Amino acid sequence: MSASSCDESGHGRVTCRGCGGRRLQRVLDLGEVPAADHFPPADSPVEQAETSHPLAMDVCADCGLAQLADDDTRTAEPRGVEPEALTSQAADAIRRVGEAGWLAGGGTVCEFGSPHGGSWMPLLADRGYHPGSGSADVVVDCFGIMHDADQGAAFRERAAATAPGGVLLLQFHSLGAIVAHGQWNALRHGHFGYYSTPALVDQLARVGMRAVQAWRFDLYGGTVLVAAVHGAGDPGPTVRALLDSEAALTDPATVGVLQDAADAQTVALRCWLEQERRAGRRVYAYGAASRAVALFSRAALNSSLITAVADASPAKQGRRMPGTDIPIIAPQTLVDAAPDRVLLTLGDLLPEVAARWPQLAGRWVVDDEFARPARRFARSRLLQNRLHELVPGGAHTYARGADQYPETMPPVLTHGRGCRVWDVDGNDYIEYGMGLRAVTLGHGYPPVVDAVARTIAGGVGFSRPTALEAAAAEDFLALVPGAEMVKFAKNGSDATTAAVRLARAVTGRVTVAVCDQPFFSTDDWFIGTTAMSGGVPADHAAATVRFSYNDLDSLAAVLAAGDVACVVMEAATATAEPDPGFLAGVRRLCDRHGTLLVFDEMITGFRWAAGGAQAVYGVTPDLSCWGKAMGNGFPLSALAGRRRYMELGGLRTDRDRVFLLSSTHGPEAASLAAFRAVAAAYRSEDPVARMEHAGIRLAAGVTAAVAEAGLADHITVTGRPSCLVFGTADADGVPSQAYRTLFLQELLRRGVLGQSFVTSAAHGEDDVDATVAAVRDALPVYRYAIDARSVAGLLQGRPVAPAIRRTSAPRRVAGYPVLPPRISSTSNELTPAITDGSASPIASTSARSAPRSTPSPHIPSGSATGP
Template identity: 70%
Template sequence: MTLPRSTELQDRLHRLVPGGAHTYARGSDQYPEGLAPVLTRGAGARVWDVDERCYVEYGMGLRSVTLGHGHPGVVAAVTEAVAAGTNFSRPTALEVAAAEDFLRTVPTAEMVKFAKNGSDTTTAAVRLARAATGRTDIAVCRQPFFSVDDWFIGTTEMNAGIPASVVHRFPYNDADTLDRLLTEHDVACVVMEAAGALAEPEPGYLESVRALCDRHGAVLVFDEMITGFRWSAAGAQSVYGVTPDLSCWGKAMGNGVPISALAGRRDLMQLGGLDTDADRVFLLSTTHGPETLGLAAFRAVVRTYETEDPVAAMERAGARLAGAVTDACTEAGIGDHVRVQGRPSCLVFTTADADGAPSQAFRTLFLQELILRGVLGQSFVVSAAHTDEDVDHTVDAVRGAAEVYRRALEAGTVDGLLRGRPVAPAIRRTAAPRRLLDR
């Protein structure tokens, strides 16, 4: 199988857009060479590319779509909003309704402010914590991603052009290390996800983090970008019963329509408002933060979560998928090399070579064989729109991919089976090993 039209458009993207995509995780270097579909539309859990091929999609807009593509309630709300105008010089009644919806849905928060992407809100949380505490150091959990802004990207390998800043990293599920860090440094805030795809909090861990922040005077910030509306509509903080001082939201709160939010304690949030005698914090001030499409989409998402149970639907689909894929890999003799892990609503798969070591080459081979069989995704993250038919199609694709994977394990190499070069980490120092080839 080839994707001639997708390949042509991807080449044009590389000439027009640095990296060939507007999000590094969507880049062609994250997919097998020649098999990076350029999409045209989606419905439910299916997407179609410019070569008129259909795929069951996983990852669902980098985990931003929980209700499925083209959800009727969201489409209707956005259609009504766009017809009435999208951006004005004063707040709209929709802002009042959306804020009330948010604070009803997330009762652990007292105030909320909307923006357009997650980085806006996590950076605003850091700025607010620094202003409130008078400190500059921040502590950031060793979890995958928090912001495109300097305070976080400066801690990654892809830190060209970023000045050094006082950011301390700490491991998840290790309260003792965090305690030492907070004792040794004047930390303004602790930024973390309450849980992740591969990490659930050990008993008492989040409670210990909460107590340590209180003892040392640090602001606790939960990143709910992924966990919000996927673990629960009220976020991981409601699942685990630990309330942060501030929390940052996005992704699924608009079912893929751009909207994010910073929420938290009233006394902190008001430092960015008019009900304070302290120096004001430039909290969030964005032209498009309150535009009506995102707010209308959010309100439609809230209504759906109130009348249906998308989280339960994702948990059911994910559990069925994980069990069936695990069985298929075991039957093919690769069960020790391809594993499905994580919360059922947020599944990932890991790939290992013949020696059992994590392998990008074998991961790429697995991705390649899934794409060839009509399954697209860097993970097995589901939505509530994934049907039994979608799962069955995926399991059939995994069976075919597993046979090719087993042949590579027996040979000890992907040579002769993998088309082109392996994928590479999205955030890395150099373009190599997937630098564009001469054209």
């Protein structure tokens, strides 16, 4: 078979196999799996080369044809034995076609055979048909056309073979059945087309034929036989019924649920096999079918889980399942082994094998039983792909990026209420993290919504300050007694950068000392110190130095240089509380060296207390920066501080003025109204107490469940009760992105969405208890991965990666080519615009390529506290 064409970026076909259109959408990606039709000798070593073939399905948005995306395999398939179910169906099909009057006169016949074997020719010969030259009266194609890489040419060839008054009998495994039954592993190398009736009728029309009658069969869960003739016109009523029932199959999102079935079945099968192994039961399988190859590969099966696979084909016996060490044996050998369980990879064979080997009664387990996805993410995946086309990174915030979530589970949300959110697929989740910690009162909190609705009816932005600005400023300063003036903005980075600028103006110094905490700003002075420093002049980053949290000596050493304008730090974090005397010591050191102290209260504000961490720990900074929860999700930030410093940005100073903050939308009415409603809630209620109550209950429940599962060394819950995070470690107790992703994956399956366990005041006891139940249900999967010392077969897709890292690897998304070379500023040589640390541009990586560690020195593994 021929290799498919690839575009210049190396990520697959760009034209439809049927109509030649260019609007292909990926609906199923199985990564790289062994060739489905190459069964090596049983005594041959398992080669890495066996797992180097991409296997994915695209749907054409123009003609609706589902098709194999790429195929670089070139192997010959050992001929299988035709099952009784197929031969019986062939006889039934000929009978029904004859009864419909299509086989009344005898004549010539042409058959386009399938490489799987079997033929209708003997059945047609009994009705007076014989092979002829030229076009034939009857043209038969039983599962053959799907094996043609050029689908358009294949339909033209069959149309040309059909005589002007003849009939084309085309039988195919229905895409409708494939989708309805989650038969994702119908996708395989060498199978280039997968037909819904609408797509098939479209392909026939393109070659001047119309479908006039259709028959349905139970074979393979749903097989369709269509009779087509030359000429235009309306389809027959049986065809029309299928067109109506399968109209949704031209929607890529409908077909895309196969990805969810693939992921669910793979994990469920692997877990079942692990369970059987623990129980001491021996599992064999029956059916070395090509469709089983991808399943065995994705589940990372080996002979310790499945001892052997029996198959009736002598050509396959003595070989092994591709990519595994599992041998293929004769059926009698299976019977003689008397296994405890037999996994049947072809459900249609159950009546046949059950009757032939009654000794195995009660031991058969059909693999399709595991293909029941609890949740579907097809529309989210398609919309996420569209976002990658429109928005760099596919999200406007790096911490919200798809690379922060399991690869096949990137929920794209539509709305939320309280602590629950919904995605475009209709899934609902209990959410943690709550908008990157920006929502403390719950989504759609009625007092905030009502206040905003009342306010915006009178306008949002004006040419002069409003009374609302004064009222909001008074509310803020009442909550933060250590602050004497405040200026509002829209995002936290603007506020922290304004604080740095102001401190430099006050002190006449340049250097900024930042604590070794994850994130402070998107601006050059900070982002230039991270792994993602592209575009930042080196001297900008050089002006920022670091010191260690809870280490006064490290700060003293930094300040001793005498040129530090300000110290920027969080007073506390989710995982680090200040040691006794630490913050007071920081205050004293800053005063001694004439350095301004800046507290970043983005997370601690309204979560530690309404007055922030400074109110909790009793240390007042010179300046403080606020954001996130100020507006319960509405965009608002603030710079607050001592009057003598803040006035340098105003009109009551004799010094040179500082361009502090000046934003068109900083004081817009909607966010200020939201803030005033938030401030009112914090005055009249106790949201922090509710957050902490939920957090205490959640931490206790999860910790108990983890301990019961024997995973206390591998999953931990830490942090302030209102700001919990979870840690995930591998079998050696080392923090692991792969195991973190597995945990996220299994929580998503069970309706929990969150990169942390950060609560809100909307998290009630029922929500917490449901979360603990979801964790408890997910722990066996994690346990299997720990025992196997690998997430293989359990984690679907690549692990998450730090939000801030130098390269897009290890979660590069296939798409446009890398940037072209540019002229070096220091020579006349061409240099790559983007490199991975070598001399060549970053190459496009496979959608399931092996993960490559790209750690950031400043962003903890899995951190989502940044931009």
